[in-house]
Amino acid sequence: MSEKKYKIQDIRNIAPVDLLSQVRDIKDDGYRFVQLCGTKKEEGYEILYSFDKEHVLLNLRLIISDEDEVESITKEYWPAFIYENEVHDLFDITFKHNALDYGGNFFKTAEPYPWK
Amino acid sequence: MGTFKIGKVVMNSLFKKPATLMYPVVPREWKDRTRGHIDISEPDCILCGMCSKKCPTNAITVDRTSSTWTIERMQCVQCGSCVESCPKKCLTMAPDYTTPDVEKTVDTFEIPKKEAAGGSGTAQGGELKNNIEECIYCGLCAKNCPSDALKVDRKEKVWEVDRDACVTCGVCVEKCPKKCLKIE
Amino acid sequence: MGKRTIIPFGPQHPVLPEPVHLDLVIEDETVLEAIPSIGFIHRGLEKLVEKKEYTEMVYVIERICGICSFGHGWGYCAAVEGAMNIEVPDRAEYLRTIWHELGRIHSHLLWLGLLADGFGFESLFMHCWRVRETILDLFEETTGGRVIFSVCKPGGIRKDIDADTLSRMVKTLKDLKKDIKELTDVFLNDTSVKNRLCGVGVLSKADAEELCAVGPVARGSGVVQDIRLAGEGKYDDIGFEPIIETGGDSYSRCKVRIREVFQSIDLIERAAEMIPEGEISVPVKGNITGEFITRMEQPRGEAVYYAKGFDGDKASRHLERMRVRTPTNMNIPAMVKTLQGCDLADVPMLVLTIDPCISCTER
Numbered sequence: 149m150s151e152k153k154y155k156i157q158d159i160r161n162i163a164p165v166d167l168l169s170q171v172r173d174i175k176d177d178g179y180r181f182v183q184l185c186g187t188k189k190e191e192g193y194e195i196l197y198s199f200d201k202e203h204v205l206l207n208l209r210l211i212i213s214d215e216d217e218v219e220s221i222t223k224e225y226w227p228a229f230i231y232e233n234e235v236h237d238l239f240d241i242t243f244k245h246n247a248l249d250y251g252g253n254f255f256k257t258a259e260p261y262p263w264k
Numbered sequence: 265m266g267t268f269k270i271g272k273v274v275m276n277s278l279f280k281k282p283a284t285l286m287y288p289v290v291p292r293e294w295k296d297r298t299r300g301h302i303d304i305s306e307p308d309c310i311l312c313g314m315c316s317k318k319c320p321t322n323a324i325t326v327d328r329t330s331s332t333w334t335i336e337r338m339q340c341v342q343c344g345s346c347v348e349s350c351p352k353k354c355l356t357m358a359p360d361y362t363t364p365d366v367e368k369t370v371d372t373f374e375i376p377k378k379e380a381a382g383g384s385g386t387a388q389g390g391e392l393k394n395n396i397e398e399c400i401y402c403g404l405c406a407k408n409c410p411s412d413a414l415k416v417d418r419k420e421k422v423w424e425v426d427r428d429a430c431v432t433c434g435v436c437v438e439k440c441p442k443k444c445l446k447i448e
Numbered sequence: 449m450g451k452r453t454i455i456p457f458g459p460q461h462p463v464l465p466e467p468v469h470l471d472l473v474i475e476d477e478t479v480l481e482a483i484p485s486i487g488f489i490h491r492g493l494e495k496l497v498e499k500k501e502y503t504e505m506v507y508v509i510e511r512i513c514g515i516c517s518f519g520h521g522w523g524y525c526a527a528v529e530g531a532m533n534i535e536v537p538d539r540a541e542y543l544r545t546i547w548h549e550l551g552r553i554h555s556h557l558l559w560l561g562l563l564a565d566g567f568g569f570e571s572l573f574m575h576c577w578r579v580r581e582t583i584l585d586l587f588e589e590t591t592g593g594r595v596i597f598s599v600c601k602p603g604g605i606r607k608d609i610d611a612d613t614l615s616r617m618v619k620t621l622k623d624l625k626k627d628i629k630e631l632t633d634v635f636l637n638d639t640s641v642k643n644r645l646c647g648v649g650v651l652s653k654a655d656a657e658e659l660c661a662v663g664p665v666a667r668g669s670g671v672v673q674d675i676r677l678a679g680e681g682k683y684d685d686i687g688f689e690p691i692i693e694t695g696g697d698s699y700s701r702c703k704v705r706i707r708e709v710f711q712s713i714d715l716i717e718r719a720a721e722m723i724p725e726g727e728i729s730v731p732v733k734g735n736i737t738g739e740f741i742t743r744m745e746q747p748r749g750e751a752v753y754y755a756k757g758f759d760g761d762k763a764s765r766h767l768e769r770m771r772v773r774t775p776t777n778m779n780i781p782a783m784v785k786t787l788q789g790c791d792l793a794d795v796p797m798l799v800l801t802i803d804p805c806i807s808c809t810e811r
Contacts, residue, residue, distance in 0.1 A: 155530070157530075157739075157740065157741065159739075159741075180657070180660050181660050182660075182750075182752060182773070182778075183752050183771075183773040183778075185754055185769075185771040185773070187756065187768065187769040187771075196741075196754070198741065198752065203675065203677055203678035204678075205741060205743070207741065225660065226658075226659065226781060227659055227660045227778065227780075227781040229781075230777060230778075230780060230781065231777075250485070253485065254485055254486070254487065255486065255487040255490060255810070256485070256487035256488065256490075257487060257490060262492065262495075263492075263495060267638065267639050267640070268638075269633055269634045269637055269638040270571065270572060270575075270631075270634045270638070272630065273575055273630050273631065273634075274571065277575070283578045283581070295585075295588050295589050296589075297588070297589065297590070297591070297592040297607070298588055298592055298593075299592040299593055299598070320500060320504035320507050320508075321507075341507060341596075341598075342592075342593075342598075343507050343598045344592075344598065344606070345504075348606070357592075412733065
């Protein structure tokens with residue numbers, strides 16, 4: 149049995165300006181969108197995008213500062229609106245041109261931006 | 265025509281005994297491995313405090329000065345970490361659940377004081393000492409230490425104890441083949 | 449032109465196992481649009497990594513959901529073991545696979561019961577849950593708990609199953625096959641049930657791929673996707689093929705889940721024959737660094753687990769980030785799409801066919 153597919157960790161660091169063009173190439177290749185994860189670092193945030201094709205994962209990592217705005221990928225992958233609204237409601241990261249923006253009301257929490 | 269396909273199941277259940285138990289009139293039978301609540305055997309406890317360190321919900325409090333072992337029954341999630349980490353194996357997982365109550369129960373157990381037998385098993389104070397000429401650096405003490413406080417190197421002939429991590433539980437004293445370790 | 453009204457569905461509704469809110473825009477009993485919103489059960493469990501060490505965090509992650517509890521424990525342990533490069537012994541992997549498949553059987557039986565309750569067939573609901581009790585008794589005998597097992601830890605598992613108990617378990621499951629067959633016969637062949645399920649909530653294959661659906665929702669529409677093929681666990685050695693149906697409606701999704709129950713019983717039987725002797729865990733010491741992302745096939749679909757430790761000198765026993773992405777999170781857009789154009793009376797059925805586990809979605 150060759151190297152198991154789940155052990156392959158393919159994580160690429162990219163700059164925020166390259167995000168949309170990379171995502172368009174990935175979509176043309178036939179990848180499926182898997183998840184979007186936000187992490188709070190000491191300075192700024194880190195966002196991890198994951199895509200999957202034939203049970204192998206491809207990940208893109210974005211490092212942004214507190215005030216940066218990120219382009220939304222809902223034009224390529226519509227289901228991403230759930231994750232972008234969740235990350236916006238928890239961490240206060242703004243996504244520009246979101247196809248379905250709840251304006252901070254997707255996740256009902258007692259205080260706004262609790263994980264900021 | 266597929267109607268009333270559930271007829272056979274319904275007819276069978278009319279003539280079988282019910283699937284439910286008339287609890288609490290009929291008591292429930294517990295399985296052996298059911299994780300119900302924690303029991304302690306007081307004479308064996310040496311108040312080392314390992315269970316309190318490993319508990320993920322901070323349900324156990326060990327008080328050395330007043331010699332008591334306290335558990336908050338409602339904080340305990342019956343995970344079993346304390347049972348696995350106790351060096352004297354005095355904690356057991358009993359299969360019946362804590363009875364429901366209107367307030368959160370806290371159980372305190374008195375641990376009888378032991379005389380210092382100059383050898384194994386006292387945690388009432390004292391320090392771990394090694395008779396370094398007898399030591400063969402086999403490393404059995406370090407392997408069995410529940411708080412990873414010992415460092416033994418056979419090639420370099422090094423034996424060290426981290427005084428902050430050592431809880432003087434006495435497991436190393438028991439395991440040493442040359443009996444060169446003492447707590448006093 | 450009829451008049452448009454907006455009806456709120458949930459968070460309290462007799463058919464929903466967990467609270468979710470939908471705003472339905474309807475015109476004369478036909479639903480035009482559905483707008484979901486969640487957040488009623490957000491407990492912030494992922495933020496607890498700041499307080500709990502990585503060995504204690506497994507007890508928190510297990511309690512994210514009561515139905516898919518074993519899958520979460522295994523996924524977390526797999527992510528931590530991957531980040532620290534630990535090899536788990538073979539016997540532990542086989543036992544984890546057996547418990548995971550038992551979890552799949554009990555989850556699908558629970559869902560079948562809820563589906564029957566959703567269209568008003570209460571006696572079928574009670575019978576499905578009566579059969580499920582046998583599975584829960586098996587869990588209690590081997591792990592100690594009926595719903596929360598606490599049997600996985602980073603490095604292996606905590607309790608072993610001896611050969612007698614294993615063979616008794618396989619015999620109980622084989623005897624249970626007859627009971628399950630009688631009940632699933634009702635779901636698949638009874639005319640009144642088929643009237644509620646066939647042709648309702650059709651999701652075409654192109655839509656399922658576009659909306660990135662996962663789990664039985666995707667497999668019921670013909671998309672070949674099952675993370676058990678990617679390699680976690682011992683599925684390659686046991687031999688396994690995913691179950692695909694091409695109908696795309698609620699009936700196909702129901703059929704996929706029923707066939708998966710029988711397939712799981714066969715998988716457990718084969719795993720119990722092939723299980724080797726050996727250790728059940730390896731010791732794990734030290735700080736955690738590095739990151740790892742892995743996936744599990746939960747009963748509801750694909751779940752992603754991502755664990756990241758601090759780097760360099762800040763490495764400690766705490767993780768920096770633990771992220772669990774659950775399958776219901778990904779199926780909500782598919783649910784919104786199937787709700788467009790359906791009857792108002794079918795809304796509870798369509799919400800139930802994606803098998804919503806909202807406490808997993810919001811952690």
